[in-house]
Amino acid sequence: MPEEETHLLLVEDEALLREATAERLAEHGYRVVQVESGEAAVEQLTNFAFDVLLTDLRLPGIDGTEVLAAALERYPEIVCIVVTGFGTVKDAVEAIKRGAAEFITKPFQFDQLLHVLAAALEQRRLRSENAYLRSQLEERYRFEGLVGRSALMRELFELLETVAASASTVLVSGETGTGKELAARAIHHNSPRRAHRFVALNCSAVPETLLETELFGHVRGAFTGAVATRQGKLETAHQGTLFLDEVGTMSAGLQAKLLRVLQERELERLGDTRTIKIDVRIIAATNTDLSQLVSEGRFREDLFYRLNVIPIFLPPLRERREDIPLLVQHFVHRLTREHVPPRKITVTQEAMRRMMAYTWPGNIRQLENAVERALALGRDRTQIDLHDLPPELQNAPAGAQPVTVVLPEGGLDLPAHIADTERQLIRQALAATEGNKQQAARLLGLKRTTLVEKARRLL
Ligand SMILES: Nc1ncnc2c1ncn2[C@@H]1O[C@H](COP(=O)(O)OP(=O)(O)OP(=O)(O)O)[C@@H](O)[C@H]1O
Ligand SMILES: [Mg+2]
Secondary structure, X not given: OOXXXXXXXXXXXXXXXXXXXXXXXXXXOEEEEEEOOHHHHHHHHHHOOOOEEEEEOOOOOOOHHHHHHHHHHHOOOOEEEEEEOOOOHHHHHHHHHOOOOEEEEOOOOHHHHHHHHHHHHHHHHHOOOOOOOOOOOOHHHEXXXXXXXXXXXXXXXXXXXXXXXXXXXXXXXXXXXXOHHHHHHHHHHOOOOXXXXXXXXXXXXXXXXXHHHHHHEEOOOOOOOOOOOEEOHHHHOOOOEEEEEOHHHOOHHHHHHHHHHHHHOEEOOEOOOOOEEOOOEEEEEEOOOHHHHHHOOOOOHHHHHHHOOEEEEEOOHHHOHHHHHHHHHHHHHHHHOOOOOOOOOEEXXXXXXXXXXXXXOOHHHHHXXXXXXXXXXXXXXXXXXXXXXXXXXXXXXXXXXXXXXOOOOOOOOHHHHHHHHHHHHHHHHHHHOOOOHHHHHHHOOOOHXXXXXXXXXXX
């Protein structure tokens, strides 16, 4: 047995065989999750990075070959072993071609299975490259520079594509590092304006007085130091797109001026009386809740509605953990493609599990940095392992075990069941942190306010 825990997903539709195998594997130290269908297997693989997939080839519904493909597509490092019935060696050979490490024919002795497992795990350690591994960086999981395979992201890609075709103003919101600027660029590059400029301006990075000239430009002598006439970003972006980042930080005065530009599609440079017509698409971004600022009277309501014609929300990474393997692969590829000689970098399933369990307050930017750091540390290593991850990940809880819940024959009351599970976990988190809500929230991957609200409702 390997030193670390080995997480194994067992897919078998014959209940007796499945349960007996699972029980014996558990006796030998494997952490086993058992499912009876290909559909359930894919669901498990979506959320958890198993070390081993042990699947029957013949399954009702999605068959073993598809489960195998789904596993390898997500996790190039997963070890797949297929179980075939008597007389179907051809299928097994096909499975090997598609990336399975081993096959075993039914009926088998349990010892035989143990042996095959140990050999396959050992082989993974030695394996340099599997020519049959499919890259999951396929077209269908990307839109411009954005990658993602979760339903949330695929819906977003569709929305971005539709939005790109229109000329409407867009408000992109989302936590820091979720890809707001990338999304804005993707819209521009897919829009009829793509031949013109994409101009970005971060409203919080420029002092108030400068921001105005940045936006509107000025004529010579407009103020002390205005030695020459200068175009503002609104003009520079004519016929193109202006990306107004952190728009929530804009002063009241500038908000009023921007509103006028949006309404009239014209502006004057500072110190000038001449009116200039402009045709600019505005994409604004914010990582604070702009409607909240409106209700606090810190952001103009009329401007908010002008900007928020099409709202686009970028979900935090912790709400789409299934994107993590794809993103990791994307960053590894991007950061190493210029290496000479080329190196194939693999990420251990243990490291992947930790990354999928972490809450990522800095979202994708933080993940990108973590990958970059791991690559920089292991200059000539070909693997990213748990100890290559940044300290905040190493110290984070190892994450949820995959849960398999069995629907009782008589059915159940789902809301009550979920509430009960939530209640138990919240109690445990509060107990473990001696009632510290901030820490308890972190343990549960929740915002503190969400935890407080849930605790009030459930406890
Ligand atoms: N879906 C994605 N696929 C690939 N890379 C992504 C994705 N989303 C974000 N990134 C990368 O993550 C980093 C942060 O993205 P971006 O700058 O667009 O975030 P942001 O939401 O504008 O953050 P902030 O609010 O801090 O400005 C960038 O390097 C970007 O390339
Ligand atoms: Mg940004």
